[in-house]
Amino acid sequence: MSLQLKLNLMITGLLLSLLALSFYSITHNAREDVRAEIESTSNLVLHLLDAEIIHYSSDFGWLSPGAEGQTSIFRLKNLGNIRHLRIDFYDASGRLRETNKNAYDKTDINQPPQWFVKAMDLSTLSVSQTRKNIVLNGRFLGELVVTPDPSFEMAEVWDDTVGLLTLVAIFFVLMNLFAYIAVKYTFKPVKQIISALTQLETGNFQSRLPEFKQVELKEIGSKFNLMADTLQQSTVNNHRLTQQIINLQEDERKRLAQDIHDEIGQYLTAIHVDASVIFAAKTLVTAKESAKAIGAVTRQMMNTIHDLLQRLRPRVLDELGLSLALAELAHHWRERNSNTLLIHNIANITGCVEETTAVTAYRVMQECLTNVSKHANARKLNIEIKHDEKHVFMEFEDDGNGFDFNQHTKGYGLAGMMERVQGLRGTMHIDSVVGRGTKIGVILPKKSFNSDDKGL
Known part of the structure; x- marks a missing residue:
């Protein structure tokens, strides 16, 4: 009824x-x-x-x-x-x-x-x-x-x-x-609301409600239109982000293939040549020289493979843990960016931190450091990382160029960071003013909601 x-x-x-x-x-x-x-x-x-x-x-x-x-x-x-x-x-x-x-x-x-x-x-x-x-x-x-x-x-x-x-x-x-x-007359707008909701259900996020005269329904219409705007923008961003992720995957595969072809292939060619020399050597001295060259090439190839694997998966997390991995990341960045004063306070994160949370924290810090070195032109960078029983807190603040967030959301870096954080039901806050630097705050749960659901 x-x-x-x-x-x-x-x-x-x-x-x-x-x-x-x-x-x-x-x-x-x-x-x-x-x-x-x-x-x-x-x-x-x-x-x-x-x-x-x-x-x-x-x-x-x-x-x-x-x-x-x-x-x-x-x-x-x-x-x-x-x-x-x-x-x-x-x-x-x-x-x-x-x-x-x-x-x-x-x-x-x-x-x-x-x-x-x-x-x-x-x-x-x-x-x-x-x-x-x-x-x-x-x-x-x-x-x-x-x-x-x-x-x-x-x-x-x-x-x-x-x-x-x-x-x-x-x-x-x-x-x-x-x-x-x-x-x-009073409930006539209800049919319009149902029709608009049906259009949203079918994926038409351009549906909007008119401005109702009734005070009660006027606020409902305003909230509905705001929700539709958010859904539409989120859908557009997701589609764009998905396409960018696909493009980045293809670019990464292309770069990996190029690196393997250029470097690993070169090393293998050198090994093959030295192995042929050893096979054809008539003196022990010549064979030893070729074997020594093979050892040097092999070490170089191992370093190259290690770098490739590091790009695919930060093994340092498994070897050192989250705190030391983040500290090492900051140390290597300081060596490459001597013009920027890096001050970091990374707490010893104890307790059970899930792998997805650790990888996300590592990638977020990696992306922030990359953005500072490429775009910020900062003289000083402060990093503070702490934790409590349930969360990991990360804060990055520089005195660089800053940017207008509304005009830089199309880049994969910020969008990818936000997607990663929100995917774990974390929060990410960006505060940036052009010419006055950028401050990024991230809160990550130590345990994802999926693991909580399994434990119920």
Whole structure:
């Protein structure tokens, strides 16, 4: 069930509850009004009849026959305007002598339906038939019976109720229509948000939301667009970085192949020549000279292979550990860059440091040193490396040229460093100002999240 339908049902239920409460209040008040009206009318009629009886007891002229030849005592036919009461006069023999029931006709009123009559529940009202004995000069003339008749009052209440309920029904329909339109208009942007999310799901990171007028949705739209911008930029950077990594791999393979061809091939050729000389030598001195040359070439070839392997994989990490490997890296860099003052404080990193973390730390420091020597033109470089139980902290600060990070993110060096660090769920912060140097801070976890997951 959609939120829009839920809100409409809630509003409809609330209005129906108000309608039922209003109907109950109307019927309850109407019942009390009917009772009060009938009691008031009954009391008034009885009061007037008492006055008539007193009057007639002193004047017997009223005993003269009427126009129809019958004696009329109370002239009840003249009480036709008393619609809420039925007044009957029975003589001493119990015969009906006078009544006002023919003075009006109920067919000309709008009779309420039976369910409304039952809802009124007039049976609980304390309104009953009233009887009054008529005695004149000690003589019992008959009985006057006053019977409440609430039909006219109920008809009036029914007419009023119908009018009020009609207004309430119109209000109910208009309110529901207004609520439906308002909710539909308010949640119209939801479809746009779902459509934009679907486009993101299919890889269309150019999808954007318009600026909504609603305050709540306006912030959602702004955050969504910011997220889409970030995803799009990240995707572009990843694609570019992947392509650069592929190109760098090909370049590295080409360089390795060239080095092997130029250097190892040259050494092997020299060894082959010296071996041929030994094979063809006629004197021991000549053979020894060639064997000595083979040994020298072999040592040179071993150094070359060691350098090639170092480029592929820093074996010094396995041999010396992370702290000494970083210190050796700094030592060799100082020897090659005597114009830059290098001050380093490398703590003895203890505890279990995973291989991926150690390699990443080594490559990060290697890249930072390479960038300083190639681009920074720095006079001073400070390196501080420390650790705690869970992390390795690295900080590099130089007083060189600096750069605008937003304009230098296309280089593989910084992007590759950041990818390596973020791949281990580490953090990397770069603070650089043109002409005022660069400061790079890196935090690496000693254990990667993959190993943590395996241990769970």
